[in-house]
Amino acid sequence: MLRIFVTGDNHIGLKYANYEKSSLLADSRTEAFRGMIEYANNEKCDLFVITGDLFHDVSKIPKKNIKLILDILSDFSGHVIILPGNHDFYDKDADLWRVFNESAKSRDNVILLTDYRPYEIEAGGDAVILYPALCTSKHSAVDENNLGWIKDEGIIPDSNYRIGIAHGAVEGETIDKEGKYFLMTRSELEDISVDVWLIGHTHVPFPRGLSEEYTAANERIFNAGTHQQTDVNNNTQGICFIVEISKDKKIRAKKFISGKIRFYRREIALTAGEMEEILIRELADIGDNNVVDIILSGAVTLDEYEDRRRIIEGVLSRFIEASYDDYALNKLISK
Structure with missing residues (x-):
């Protein structure tokens, strides 16, 4: 053999x-x-x-x-x-x-x-x-x-x-x-x-x-x-x-x-009032020792939108490297 x-x-x-x-x-x-x-x-x-x-x-x-x-x-x-x-x-x-x-x-x-x-x-x-x-x-x-x-x-x-x-x-x-x-x-x-x-x-x-x-x-x-x-x-x-x-x-x-580090891209649709919770949930299956790129869409509250950088970067901070695209993310306009 x-x-x-x-x-x-x-x-x-x-x-x-x-x-x-x-x-x-x-x-x-x-x-x-x-x-x-x-x-x-x-x-x-x-x-x-x-x-x-x-x-x-x-x-x-x-x-x-x-x-x-x-x-x-x-x-x-x-x-x-x-x-x-x-x-x-x-x-x-x-x-x-x-x-x-x-x-x-x-x-x-x-x-x-x-x-x-x-x-x-x-x-x-x-x-x-x-x-x-x-x-x-x-x-x-x-x-x-x-x-x-x-x-x-x-x-x-x-x-x-x-x-x-x-x-x-x-x-x-x-x-x-x-x-x-x-x-x-x-x-x-x-x-x-x-x-x-x-x-x-x-x-x-x-x-x-x-x-x-x-x-x-x-x-x-x-x-x-x-x-x-x-x-x-x-x-x-x-x-x-x-x-x-x-x-x-x-x-x-x-x-x-054999791979020790993975690269992930996720498209995540966010909902007003749940921005941080959704981000955490959608990335929960990815270990810290990886590289992540996320593409965001949906609408969030005005407070979430204005604070989006801190929220996003806080959730992504556990990864080796992370990037995000929030071009398609909108703020919810209250009537």
């Missing part, structure tokens, strides 16, 4: 420039990996696979951030497999990868996939062959991807575990109207005889509906999405997948909720 922890689109180095607590939000993306590594070790995973965009870019990531994530990844008990994505595309002369490669020399469990070739490793006494469709640029030529060399391999299924790892848009799952994000079709992926495909680029996970308990999977294409929600427009909890392949190549999978 082969058990794989799958994550991607982690965007270490994302700045959060529009937030007051930008450092906290940025650092939390790295700190979430501690829980991921602990969980993967407890689950006795053989591989920890990152399907691209571990880093947000190739030139502006501080050395200390690169070394810190490597320190955390090196605590995994098995192989850590890293695929360059379109944000952290592979260029051996890029600042990111020069620092990474130098720092990774002392971490013998970390494998960076830099070539279009099969990588054969051993996991639990079994041979595992990795087929990487890595990115060497931020964008692709229109409707092109990096699967060609894998198709040419003419893979014949056997007792070895054969794992495809790719970064790019998947037709039907990802918006890529111009076809510049290494667009792949499902049929194209399914026609290649690997045991599973581990995909990155789409921040929302698919297949949808995986629970926190193992279930048999009819699917061979797994995109875990981002491990922690990037912003309010990224509609995910922040999860990872654990994909298990049996000796007879049956697949089970489950999800692990």
Whole structure:
């Protein structure tokens, strides 16, 4: 049996420039990996696979951030497999990868996939062959991807575990109207005889509906999405997948909720005389350690309207960051 922890689109180095607590939000993306590594070790995973965009870019990531994530990844008990994505595309002369490669020399469990070739490793006494469709640029030529060399391999299924790892848009799952994000079709992926495909680029996970308990999977294409929600427009909890392949190549999978900070947007209709109570009630299900944006509508009393800033900011003060739009909020006119 082969058990794989799958994550991607982690965007270490994302700045959060529009937030007051930008450092906290940025650092939390790295700190979430501690829980991921602990969980993967407890689950006795053989591989920890990152399907691209571990880093947000190739030139502006501080050395200390690169070394810190490597320190955390090196605590995994098995192989850590890293695929360059379109944000952290592979260029051996890029600042990111020069620092990474130098720092990774002392971490013998970390494998960076830099070539279009099969990588054969051993996991639990079994041979595992990795087929990487890595990115060497931020964008692709229109409707092109990096699967060609894998198709040419003419893979014949056997007792070895054969794992495809790719970064790019998947037709039907990802918006890529111009076809510049290494667009792949499902049929194209399914026609290649690997045991599973581990995909990155789409921040929302698919297949949808995986629970926190193992279930048999009819699917061979797994995109875990981002491990922690990037912003309010990224509609995910922040999860990872654990994909298990049996000796007879049956697949089970489950999800692990890895995100520590969520971003919420709520539209709240207010009623005169109940402004504060409604705000408290409508946000009661959201924990303090989150980011909230609210859009207000309705009509409130004149006193509430004139005091609205104090009321709103008082209710929102418990969150890490909060913002509001009261453009559609009106004051009740008494006759």
